[in-house]
Amino acid sequence: MARYPALLFETLFMIDSSWLTEFPDMSRRDLLAIRQTLDSAYRTFSRAYGQSIEDFFNPLLHFLIWFEDLLIQTPWWIVLAAIVGLVYAATRSWRLCLGVLASFLAIGYFGMWEDTMRTLSIITVCTILSICIGIPIGILMAGSDRARSIITPLLDIMQTMPAFVYLIPVVMLLGIGKIPGVIAVVIYAIPPVIRLTNLGIRLVNKETLEAATAYGATATQRLFGVQIPLAMPTIMAGINQTIMMALAMVVVASMIGVKGLGQPVLKSITNQYFTLGLLNGLAIVALAIIFDRVSQTYAKRAQRHMEGNDNG
Amino acid sequence: MDNNRETLIEIEGLYQIFGEEPNDVLPQVKAGASKEDVLAETGHTVGLRDINLTIKxxxxxxxxxxxxxxxxxxxxxxxxxxxxxxGKIKVDGxxxxxxxxxxxxxxxxxxxxxxxxxxxxxxxxxxxxxxxxxxxxxxxxxxxxxxxxxxxxxxxxxxxxxxxxxxxxxxxxxxxxxxxxxxxxxxxxxxxxxxxxxxxxxxxxxxxxxxxxxxxxxxxxxxxxxxxxxxxxxxxxxxxxxxxxxxxxxxxxxxxxxxxxxxxxxxxxxxxxRARALSVQTVMTPSTEKLDANTVKEAKANFPQDKEYVFVFNNEGYQGVLTKEQATTLDDESPLKDALHPVPSVRKANLLQKVIPLSLNTRFDLPVVNKAGELTGRLEARKLADVLSPS
CATH class of the missing domain: 3.40.50.300 (P-loop containing nucleotide triphosphate hydrolases)
Structure with a gap:
């Protein structure tokens, strides 16, 4: 008797009721076909255009190599003096300069000078690239709600998609090396500067902007004379975040052949060298703290008149 | 005050409606629908409605x-x-x-x-x-x-x-x-x-x-x-x-x-x-009738016959009030300054509350002078009283 309801159920919902317990997925054959089509299409694409894309990035590669060589081949004390000089010029703080000096001396003493210079060079280039690309995109986003509604989800994807996933097409296209590394780092690190440029410009005091318009400022004069200067504290926060995220990508980027502090870390993972990993990890942390403090102190110094009374 | 000044700005039939499709709502607003009705029916806010004004x-x-x-x-x-x-906005034509x-x-x-x-x-x-x-x-x-x-x-x-x-x-x-x-x-x-x-x-x-x-x-x-x-x-x-x-x-x-x-x-x-809100400017009668004189002799010669008293000015500015009676009786050689009634002058920007005691203290009108010391008008006690009495 107890079997009746089950029987009834089966007759009512036809014979095959497996969709109740298992997800009714597409057949393996179809999925394979889709994958094969996409993969081969991309492969064809990369065969057809890989070379020209590589050529396109060639100047950047040359610059990267030149900059890295410059940092490594210049005697260490000149580089160190230049770095401390830059820090002082940007922050006017002797304490910070002293901290930077001590960190770099320690890094050099533990034999990580060359790797640190490599990392420094790629981070610098990635940051500059992110700023050059990110700020105009942020401005575009601030100017048009439509652009914002398109770009925001893209940024969400860029930030949440695991880095390894977008490394695959980049490596397929350009092989392993510096350029794919730079692209991966920039994709991962650029969203904050875009988001915060957009936010900063949108938050500019409406009346101040209105004043500029009322006195006959053109759109360009408004942008460079009012919007960007007033958004600068927020944009600087974005740049700061971008630098931090670029540094966080150093280890991942080393998987596709970017030399620097990431590679020893990678080596330590595979070989269980605890101390080597720790030292290089600490060097990355030191770089991060230096970048962070210097950029923040610089931003604060440059914006000191805008604190307090905001005319709002 | 001065009605002869030329028009500089003209606004004619100005409407401002905020919302998605203001032009579709405009006829309704022009027909006289109330702000609340327009908002309830169309979701549009009427900002301005049929503004007409000219500024001189x-x-x-x-x-x-x-x-x-x-x-x-x-x-x-x-x-x-x-x-x-x-609507139309015209500036300088x-x-x-x-x-x-x-x-x-x-x-x-x-x-x-x-x-x-x-x-x-x-x-x-x-x-x-x-x-x-x-x-x-x-x-x-x-x-x-x-x-x-x-x-x-x-x-x-x-x-x-x-x-x-x-x-x-x-x-x-x-x-x-x-x-x-x-x-x-x-x-x-x-x-x-x-x-x-x-x-x-x-x-x-x-x-x-x-x-x-x-x-x-x-x-x-x-x-x-x-x-x-x-x-x-x-x-x-x-x-x-x-x-x-x-x-x-x-x-x-x-x-x-x-x-x-x-x-x-x-x-x-x-x-x-009102005494604190209105300034002399709103009550004064524009006038530049005065007497320029340094001596009694000059004053006598130029005294306007139809006036009971005048404001006397010299090149140092306002000096005081001279009555008709004085103008006829004063000795030619006596110094003019001693004869004048010391009536204080007021400025256009002065509030009425500041000039009320001055006006009560004298039987004459108060002269209104500008920054350069020139006469621009007179303040009559009667007009002051008119303005201050509640309607």
């Missing part, structure tokens, strides 16, 4: 209304910070609705300057750079505009603050910078959007006085927005009262006080302490 060259035109009455929206139409849904974007920028650079409620200063530029902003975006050289900006800072009483940043100044000082910035462009028309509303009462009345004094020399056309009737009465040559986006009354301060157009204006006007 050289006057202070005050637009008065409570918050939400559309006054700040209205002032933004004069330089097209907001474009109207319908030119239809500014027809200007191309480029012409509009030129128009804004040369014709109008604006002062904002919360100052609208640029926090990243120092004071002198803020004052010179209008000139710098016109492309003038820094060496040309810095002296001008410095001079205007001096005029508004902020000499020595050139290198400070706005955040280092008090509210009143910041608004002086805002005022200097507006004056520095040399524009003929000054738009002042609740310019003094964010300031505390003492500073506010100081700024009002300063504006009246500046205006005596500058003769700009000033459009002043305020929610404060006291302020409107004090500054305005004419006042427009705005309610729910509609003009309720346009008139001189005395019109508004003594002949309110409806209960709304009346309710406003009844709250006002």
């Amino acid at each position: 060259r050289g006057e202070i035109f005050v637009i008065m209304g409570l918050s939400g009455s559309g006054k700040s929206t209205l002032i933004r139409h004069f330089n097209r910070l907001i474009d109207p849904t319908a 030119e239809n500014i609705m027809a200007l191309s974007p480029k012409e509009l920028i030129t128009f804004r650079r040369h014709k109008m300057a604006m002062v904002f409620q919360h100052f609208g200063l640029m926090p990243h530029r120092n004071v002198v750079d803020n004052v010179g902003y209008g000139l710098s975006i016109k492309g003038e050289k820094k060496t040309d505009w810095v002296p001008k900006a410095t001079q205007w800072l001096d005029t508004v009483g902020l000499a020595g603050y050139e290198e400070q940043y706005p955040s280092q100044l008090s509210g009143g000082q910041q608004q002086r910078v805002g005022l200097a910035r507006a004056l520095c462009t040399d524009a003929e028309i000054l738009l002042m959007d609740e310019a003094f509303s964010a300031l505390d009462p003492l500073i506010r009345s100081e700024m009002q006085e300063q504006l009246i004094e500046l205006q005596e020399n500058l003769q700009k056309t000033i459009i002043f927005i305020t929610h404060d009737l006291d302020e409107a009465l004090r500054l305005g040559d004419r006042i427009a009262v705005l309610k729910d986006g509609k003009l309720v009354q346009i008139g001189t301060p005395v019109d508004i006080m003594l002949r309110p157009a409806d209960d709304y204006v009346k309710a406003f006007a009844s709250d006002v302490n």
